[in-house]
Every structure is written in structure tokens, then in C-alpha cells.
Amino acid sequence: ETSQKGTELFHLQKELLREKARSSILEEQLKPINIHRWRRLEGSDPGKYQLIQKIQSLQKRLIVKTQELEERELLLQEKEKLYVELKHVLARRPGPEAAEQLQQYQWAIRDRTKKLKALTAELLILDLRM
Structure with missing residues (x-):
């Protein structure tokens, strides 16, 4: 049982690292590389510029939601751990x-x-x- 929990903990930590990396990649994508090019785009093709701004806005929302999801998943894992512990305590009771x-x-x-x-x-x- 302890080896199973150790394996599960390893997989969860690995998944957490993967999600953190994904989050940082998304954050990097939000940073404008060449802002002057976008300003030129705003003057020449306002529709495309608005789409780029919309994409940025959606990416920011995605990052926020991903972070919220990570927090909720960690909270859920803590609750599940507490549930299992309480279940074991109740199993030992007469x-x-x-x-x-x-x-x-x-x-x-x-x-x-x-x-x-x-x-x-x-x-x-x-x-x-x-």
C-alpha cells in the first residue's frame, strides 16, 4: 500500500511539473515580442489586430483558469487524502x-x-x- 501511494505521489508530482511548464510556456507566449509590428498591424489591418488582442486576452484567461484548476486539484487531493485517513480510522472502530x-x-x-x-x-x- 505504501509503495502504491509512493508511485501515485511520484506520478502526481510529475504531472504537476508538466502543468507548471505548460503554464510558463503560455505565459511566455503572452509577452509581445515585437510590439511595433503589432502597432503597424493596427493601422493596416485593424481586424487582424483585434483578433491578436482577443487571442492574448483568451490566453491570459486560460492561464488564470489553469492556475485555479491546479489549486483546486491540490485541494481535492488533500480532501481525498483526509477522506482515506478517516475511512481507515472508521474501519478500526468497533x-x-x-x-x-x-x-x-x-x-x-x-x-x-x-x-x-x-x-x-x-x-x-x-x-x-x-
Whole structure:
């Protein structure tokens, strides 16, 4: 089980690194390389310029959403880990059968305590007669 969790942790870390690299690549793509060329494009072909701006805007939104997704996935992984731990704790707890058996033991102890008191009283009476 621990080796399985170790393998799973390795894969998750590898995936996290891949997503971070992807995110940084997208961030690099957002940086304008030659802003003056785009300004010339704005004057000569405003439609194309608007499309480029729209692409940039969408890429920024994609980066933000990707980061939000990463945060939520990490939170989900933490919640799943907590769920598994709680599940193991509950599995170790005694069930209703154990509670019923405990109650039967308590009744048996009460019954034997009553019998012991009766025998003690009877023994005391016999000692007083002698």
C-alpha cells in the first residue's frame, strides 16, 4: 500500500511539473515580442489586430483558469487524502456487534456482582451463627 501511494505521489508530482511548464510556456507566449509590428498591424489591418488582442486576452484567461484548476486539484487531493485517513480510522472502530457484546458483558458482570453480594451476606450470616 505504501509503495502504491509512493508511485501515485511520484506520478502526481510529475504531472504537476508538466502543468507548471505548460503554464510558463503560455505565459511566455503572452509577452509581445515585437510590439511595433503589432502597432503597424493596427493601422493596416485593424481586424487582424483585434483578433491578436482577443487571442492574448483568451490566453491570459486560460492561464488564470489553469492556475485555479491546479489549486483546486491540490485541494481535492488533500480532501481525498483526509477522506482515506478517516475511512481507515472508521474501519478500526468497533461496530454495532462489539457494542452489543459489551452490553452483554455488562449484564453478566451485574448478575455476578449480585450473586457475589448474596453469597457474601450468606457467609456473614453463617459466621455469626457459629
